[in-house]
C-alpha cells in the first residue's frame with residue numbers, strides 16, 4: 001500500500017491540497033488504490049488490507065469529492081451505489097446484436113462429437129486433417145449482460161433483451177463489486193465485454209433465508225434471483241442482492257487489438273480486472289484425453305462442487321480466424337455450441353405432507369414426492385420450510401410441483417405448476433394443516449407472535465428433539481463423537497438408554513454391544529470415540545450445546561470474549577451484547593438457555609464425566625505469522641485459572657512452543673504459585689518471568705475471573 005504522504009491519517013483529508021493538480025493526482029491515486037483493493041477482495045477473494053483500512057481510504061475519497069464535486073468521475077468507487085429509484089429502464093440498442101448459441105440437448109458425449117463433426121465439415125476438413133482447437137468453458141446459469149467501456153470507463157450496462165434492444169441497467173450493475181468501473185491498464189476507445197451475471201448458491205441460500213425470516217417472498221432459483229436483482233428499479237435493493245459476474249465474450253470493439261484466440265481473449269479480459277471463470281480449458285478435438293468429451297465429463301463430475309449453477313458447458317472454436325470463416329447461420333454462430341447437463345429442476349407430484357421435528361423443536365413440513373431424478377440424485381422428499389412458505393407457494397397434497405436440487409443443497413419444492421385451465425387467481429384451499437400436538441411427543445405446538453415457525457414445546461422431553469440434540473453435539477464441527485450416527489442415536493433414544501447428553505458418557509461397551517447389529521468391536525470403537533471427545537475446545541463445546549442462534553462463529557466469539565464457560569453461563573444480556581456480532585436476539589437466547597436449571601445441570605454433569613476443554617483450536621498453519629511464532633515457554637507452578645493443558649494449548653495456538661526445562665534460549669518462564677527451581681534458574685539466566693495475566697496479554701487473550709478453571 002502506498003504511503004499517504006499527502007494527508008497523513010485524517011479521514012477527511014483535513015489539510016486540503018493547495019494546488020489543484022496535486023488534488024487531481026491525489027484523487028486518482030485514491031481511486032486506483034481502492035480499485036486495486038476492491039479487485040483483490042471481490043474478484044480474487046484475497047484481500048491484502050483490513051476492511052477498516054479500505055473504509056478509511058473510501059471515506060477520504062468521498063470527502064474530497066464532496067468538497068470538489070467538479071472533480072468527481074464516473075469510474076470513482078464512490079459512484080457504485082448512488083442511483084435513483086427508476087420508473088422503468090431506458091431502452092438501449094446494442095451496437096452489435098447479442099446472439100444466442102445453438103444448444104445440444106443430448107446430455108451424452110454424442111453432443112460434442114456431433115459439433116466437432118459439423119465444424120470439420122463446414123471447414124472442408126478430411127479425417128486426416130489435425131484436430132480443431134476449441135476453448136471449452138462453463139455455461140453459467142444467469143443472465144447475459146453487455147458491459148460497454150468507453151476509454152476504459154464503464155459507460156453502460158445493458159441486458160440482452162431481444163438481442164437488438166436491451167434495457168439500461170447500469171446503475172444496478174455498478175453495485176456489483178466484481179465488475180471494474182475502470183479497466184486495468186487499457187483504455188480502448190470502445191470495448192464491450194459480454195458475460196453472465198449470476199448469483200452464487202451460498203449467496204442465494206442466505207438471501208432466501210433472510211427473505212424467509214422476514215416473511216418475504218423467496219426466490220425460485222439463483223437465476224431468477226439474479227434476474228430480479230438486475231431488473232430491480234430501486235438500486236438500494238439491488239445493492240443488497242449479492243450478484244457475481246463472469247466475462248465470456250465481446251461486443252463492439254474500437255481501438256483494441258482483439259487476441260487471435262478466444263482463450264487468449266479471456267486471459268486479456270482477466271488482466272483488465274474482469275472476472276473470468278478458472279474452470280476452462282483449451283481442448284484438442286472431441287475425443288481423447290484433452291478433447292471436448294473429456295471436459296464435458298470432468299465438469300459434469302465437478303458440477304455439484306461448483307459454487308454456482310451451470311446448465312452445461314460451451315465449446316467455441318478457439319481461433320478467431322476460423323470463427324470468421326465459419327460465420328453464422330441465421331442468428332447463431334456456427335463456431336459455438338452449448339452442451340447441456342441433466343436439469344436441476346424437475347416436475348413431480350406431492351403424495352403427502354409430513355412433519356419433521358428438529359433440534360430446537362421446529363416443525364418442518366416435508367413433501368413426500370413421487371420419486372424423481374433431479375440434479376444427479378433420486379429425490380423422494382423435499383422441505384417446504386414452514387406453513388407460510390408453503391401457503392405462499394400454494395402447495396397442496398396431490399399437486400404437481402417443481403423440485404430443485406443443486407449442489408449439495410437439500411432438495412426443495414420451489415413452486416407449483418398450475419393445473420391446466422385454472423387461472424392463478426383460483427382461491428387456494430390448503431389441504432394440509434399444522435398439527436396442534438407434536439407428532440412425536442404429543443406436547444403442545446405453538447407459534448410465537450411474529451414467528452413463522454411452529455414449535456413443539458416438549459423440549460428434551462420430546463424424543464425427536466433429544467435425538468437431534470445428541471446428533472448436533474456429536475457432529476464433527478461440534479464435540480465430535482465418531483460413529484455416533486442417526487441409526488445409533490435412534491436406538492439409544494428409542495430404547496431409553498440415553499435421555500441427556502451426559503448419559504452418553506455412561507454407556508459402557510456392554511450396553512452398546514447389546515444393541516441391534518452392534519459388534520463388540522464397534523461398541524469398543526464408540527466408547528473410545530466418546531473418550532476421545534472428552535478433550536475438546538470451548539467453542540466446540542458451546543456450539544455442541546445447541547443453544548438457539550449460537551452457531552460456530554458465535555461460539556468462537558463467545559469463547560474468545562469470556563474465556564470460560566462459567567462466565568458465559570453467568571453473563572447478563574448486557575454483558576453478552578458486548579461480544580462481537582451478538583445482538584439482542586442471540587443474547588436473550590443464551591440467557592434463556594442458561595436460566596433453565598436443567599441446561600446448567602447438563603453442563604455440570606458433562607464436567608463431572610470428565611469433559612475438559614481448552615479455549616482455542618490448536619493452530620498449525622501459518623505459524624510464522626502468529627504473534628508468538630518461534631518463541632519458547634516454560635511453565636512452572638500453579639496458575640490462578642489455567643490448567644497446564646490449557647496454558648499449553650493457548651501458547652501453541654499463538655504459535656509458541658512449550659518446553660520442559662529452562663535454558664538461555666527460553667523466551668519466557670510462566671510462573672504461578674509454588675513455582676520451584678525453574679523460577680530460580682530463569683532468574684539466574686536472566687530469562688523473562690511472567691505471570692498468567694502477562695501471558696494472556698502476550699497472547700492477546702481475554703483475562704478471566706479468578707475462580708477455578710473449566
Ligand code: IVH
Pocket residue numbers: 099100101102137138139140141142143144145195196248249314333336338
Ligand atoms: S457465448 C455468440 N459463453 O448462454 C456467443 N454464452 O445462448 C454468445 N451463456 O444467454 C454466447 N455461459 O448468456 C456464451 N460461457 C458462455 C456462456 C454463455 C452462459 C449464456 C448466454 C446466452 C446463452 C447462449
